[in-house]
Amino acid sequence: MKANARDIRTALERASPDYRLYLLHGPDASTAAELASLLGIAMGADAERVDLDGAALKNDPARLADEAASMSLFGGARYIRVSGIGEESAEAIATLLAADRAGNPVVAIAPTAKATGKIVKLAIDSRAALAFACYEPSxxxxxxxxxxxxxxxxxxxxxxxxxxxxxxxxxxxxxxxxxxxxxxxxxxxxxxxxxxxxxxxxxxxGADLGEAEQTRLVEAFIDGHSAILGQELDRAAEAGTSPIPWLRAIARRLLALAEMRSDIDAGGAVDAVLKRHRVFFREEAATTRALRRWSAPMLARALDRVRQAERDVMAPGNAGTILADRAVAEVARGVERRG
Structure with missing residues (x-):
C-alpha cells in the first residue's frame, strides 16, 4: 500500500506486524535511512539485524523470503535491512510478498527506484507492504x-x-x-x-565551499582521477570548509547518473537519454564518459557510501573530514582501477 509520511513513520515506530515489507524509494536517501533506523529502534537494541543489498537479491531472489522466515540465532527479535535495491530485486520482493509466512520485518531502501517501477508497484499492490516515496524538499x-x-x-x-x-x-x-x-x-x-x-x-x-572548487572535486570523483581528487580534497581542508556541501553535490551527481543509467539499461539510446534528462551540451561528453564507466550497482554502492559519510561526519565525536576524504577516495580508486 502507498503510505504518507505519518503512516510510514507510525508503522515503523511500532514495527507493525501488519506489514512484512517497508519500501522506502526515491532520491532522498538520507530521509530513507532515518526512517529505516526507526524500525531498528522499535525492534530493540538486542534485535538481530541482517543486512542485504540489491546484488545479493539479484543472485539469490529467494534469500529475502528465507531470511524473513528464519528464526534468530539467539531466539530474539530479528529484522532485515536491504540497501541499494532497484528493479533487479523485483523477483525477490515478489517472492517475499507471496510467501506463506515472514515473521521478520524487512525495510528496503531503493534510491533509484521510480514510482512507476515494478518493485514499487509490487509494494503498493500488497496489503502486507507499505511504500513511501522519499523526495528531497524544495x-x-x-x-x-x-x-x-x-x-x-x-x-x-x-x-x-x-x-x-x-x-x-x-x-x-x-x-x-x-x-x-x-x-x-x-x-x-x-x-x-x-x-x-x-x-x-x-x-x-564553519564555512561554505566555493562552487568552482566543488565542481572540480565532483568531476574528479566521477572520472576516477584519484590524484586530482586528492588535490581538491587538500584545498578544501586548507580552506577549513565543511565536507557536507561537496558530499551532497557528489550524491546529486550519482543520483542523476543512476536515473540515466536506468533508462539506458532499459534500452534507451545514450543521446536520447541525455536529451530527456536535459544535460547541458557542454557536459554531454563528460556525462557520456561517466555512463560508460559507471554501472547501476556501482552507482548504488557509491551513493550508499557517500550518504553514510555524510552521516558519519555529522555524528558527535567523529573524526572530522577524514571520514569523508577516505570514503570518496576509496570509491574513486575503485573507479580508476575499473578504467
Whole structure:
C-alpha cells in the first residue's frame, strides 16, 4: 500500500506486524535511512539485524523470503535491512510478498527506484507492504525545516541563517539536524534558554565551499582521477570548509547518473537519454564518459557510501573530514582501477 509520511513513520515506530515489507524509494536517501533506523529502534537494541543489498537479491531472489522466515540465532527479535535495491530485486520482493509466512520485518531502501517501477508497484499492490516515496524538499521547504529544527533546539534562526544551514546541508534533514545540534552547543542554547542564531554564529562554526572548487572535486570523483581528487580534497581542508556541501553535490551527481543509467539499461539510446534528462551540451561528453564507466550497482554502492559519510561526519565525536576524504577516495580508486 502507498503510505504518507505519518503512516510510514507510525508503522515503523511500532514495527507493525501488519506489514512484512517497508519500501522506502526515491532520491532522498538520507530521509530513507532515518526512517529505516526507526524500525531498528522499535525492534530493540538486542534485535538481530541482517543486512542485504540489491546484488545479493539479484543472485539469490529467494534469500529475502528465507531470511524473513528464519528464526534468530539467539531466539530474539530479528529484522532485515536491504540497501541499494532497484528493479533487479523485483523477483525477490515478489517472492517475499507471496510467501506463506515472514515473521521478520524487512525495510528496503531503493534510491533509484521510480514510482512507476515494478518493485514499487509490487509494494503498493500488497496489503502486507507499505511504500513511501522519499523526495528531497524544495529550497523553501528545507529552509522552513531548518528553522523548525533550530526552534526545537532553542535557537531563533534568522531567515539568512536558516537558508545557509539548508544550503550547506544540501537540504538534507539529518545533516541539518546534526549541524544545528553543534550550533546549539556552541551557543549554549536549549528550549529553556533560547539564543539567537545568525550569520556570526554560523561563520564561527564553519564555512561554505566555493562552487568552482566543488565542481572540480565532483568531476574528479566521477572520472576516477584519484590524484586530482586528492588535490581538491587538500584545498578544501586548507580552506577549513565543511565536507557536507561537496558530499551532497557528489550524491546529486550519482543520483542523476543512476536515473540515466536506468533508462539506458532499459534500452534507451545514450543521446536520447541525455536529451530527456536535459544535460547541458557542454557536459554531454563528460556525462557520456561517466555512463560508460559507471554501472547501476556501482552507482548504488557509491551513493550508499557517500550518504553514510555524510552521516558519519555529522555524528558527535567523529573524526572530522577524514571520514569523508577516505570514503570518496576509496570509491574513486575503485573507479580508476575499473578504467
Amino acid at each position: 529550497t523553501a521547504d528545507a529552509e522552513r525545516i531548518a528553522a523548525g529544527i533550530a526552534r526545537d533546539h532553542g535557537l531563533r534562526a534568522t531567515n539568512d541563517a536558516a537558508r545557509r544551514i539548508a544550503a550547506a546541508a544540501g537540504n538534507d534533514r539529518a545533516i541539518m539536524l546534526r549541524e544545528i545540534e553543534k550550533l546549539a552547543i556552541f551557543l549554549d542554547a536549549a528550549p529553556d534558554r533560547p539564543a539567537d542564531l545568525d550569520d556570526i554564529a554560523i561563520d564561527a562554526v
